[in-house]
Amino acid sequence: MLQLDQVQILQGGFTLQADLQVPPGSRVAVIGPSGAGKSTLLGAVAGFVPVPCGSILWQGQTITTHSPAARPLSILFQDNNLFPHLSALDNVALGIRPALRLTAPERARVHDALARVGLEGLDTRRPAALSGGQQSRVALARLLLQRKPLVLLDEPFSALGPGLKAEMLALVAEICAETGAMLLMVTHDIADARAIADQTILVADGHARGPFATEDLLENPPETLRAYLGTADRIP
């Protein structure tokens, strides 16, 4: 279980408050207007944004002051998820060996992960020689290999077309189901939330609220969400 206990985040005049609990195994969408603080919330959980008040707990243990790498999570950013000078193989291998000195079994695991996301034979390519979708797959292969119990997505697929994005999200859902990981994903697209997130956290007016059951929330959106959705909520 992930707990944000009376958390208050300050970032240059902007404050975000969160006091919520996410049950184990949930797949949670984080939605809200632009600039409301969705990425800030994820950044706080991941350890990139300092949390001056309150605490963040994982399975009852505080991780508020842990360094990003010491937290039990994997994160995919909006961009720069791969090192451009390293091969697909090395980029994935960093997930288990940051020093890149792999044993033979570890190397086999990396190959398996690449195969699992459909990238057999592309392991020596650098990101520039891969398509946008393939680059996302490399990042997902690393996610799969890391097997962290919490997965954070900060809109890593926003540059992909709708079909490809849906494909990637399905792959994420599959990976999470396989590893039993909790998923927290920022999205602008209600369809994404509907497709793979059973729960939704709403970030607006300086507060993160929820999680609510996604269907209920979208059926009966509160005022802030309605303003954000505009007429979009009437489109199925």
Place this chain on the structure above:
Amino acid sequence: MDARTARHLTLASGGVVAVWLCVLNFGALGAVAWRAEGLSALRSADWAAVRFTLVQALWSAGLSVLLAVPIARALARRQFRGRAVLITLMGAPFILPTLVAVLGLLAVFGRSGLVNQGLDSLGLARFNIFGLHGVVLAHVFYNLPLATRILLQGWAAIPSERFRLGAALGFTPRDTFRQLELPMLRDLAPGAFLVIFLICLTSFSVALTMGGGPRASTVELAISQAFRFDFDLGRAALLALVQFGLCAAAGMIAWRVALPSGLSGGLDRPVARFDMQGRALRLWDTALILAGGLFLLVPLAMVAARGLPHIISLPPEIWAASLRSLGVALGATALTLAMTLALSHAIVALGGARGAVLEWLGLAALAASPLVIGTGLYLLIRPLANPRDLALVVTMLVNAGMALPFALRLILPALRDVEMTQGRLADSLGLHGGARLRIVTLPRLRRPMGFAAGLTAALSMGDLGVIMLFAEREGATLPMQLYRLMTAYRQDDAAGAALVLLAASLALFWLCDRWGRGNAAT
């Protein structure tokens, strides 16, 4: 290694470099100041040196920038075969050993140079190169290309849409100059002037070879004279203080103006222009580019042509000195890179005001005088060991310190960029310390590191300065041997040695830069 240990290590190594820089820039001066106490006062010749230093630096910087404006403008608006090569060559004086440039200039403007031969055959009086005009000529030779490259960057930075708009509004070249080019020059020219002024302020080798005795001596030269001929440590120390004051004052002014470096690329693309069709204008630009190119290339070609036949017959001590210089250059390069990496990482890790202080310390050597530092180190070493035994080591240390600002300006922005784009990813993967350096940072810094290494190696290879305070007959570097040959009027050997020095400097630069570009990860 965990994140905390890595951070401590970063700050510790940055701290070591910072302390060393303080010793180099201020500790040496402190030693000098301590020695200078109550010792012999400055003579009138010393004040003449101060005056001459300022006058020649003003002339050199002013002329360089003034001449660079039309040349940069012509280069910016003309497309011709060899343009890219010419612009690349304009970067060359930066890594050109001073003595080689001086020999080249003497071959053209010297007593029996091309110009005087021409005057002779016309029955006109010869002119004497030595003195103020010789020093200024050499400095302009050196810095005109630098100024041109800086201004060319300004031209390249004017959006082409502006020129298009100007064309739509029917601008004449004069209108274009007033509305588009003049504002850019107002922004850039003061910085270019200051950079060159600073460079000329610490001029040593040029004044040594092109100056005309006591009437044309810089403070740097006076320091070395007081040291070597009079062995008057007190006066040398006092002069060192004066020089530090001059540099600090100029550096203080420069600190308020953003100093352009002229080192960046992206100059190979001329701006599309619509107002350049006039025949007279085309002729004018062509003449300017030709004149600029000849001014640069003829002296160098003369060095090559005169030196080539004499390389085989060079005395063995030249080759020994070459090896020694190579060692000094490689050592200085390794040291500069290590110091720059440590300092850059500490600057990025600290951030904010403390990072800025550290960065300032790294750049402070821009205004430092090698002779002052050398004098200080001499005084510091003397109680402990014979300074003459450590001549090469000291030269290497001072060279590394002098090259640090340039390396820092190349590497720090690149490191900031890596941290900005990939820092979070590396953090989230737990990449710290050595693994991060090896896997993430170094591969992405390879290009600026190669360039910085090339600059350092070439600068150090061709440096004649501190070594003059320390070295004796044996154990000299190649520039020093070359200087001896020049003063002994062994013109043939000097020409051969100059060509060796030129080739070594260019080869070092080329190899390092090539390494940086080879398979560079983008």
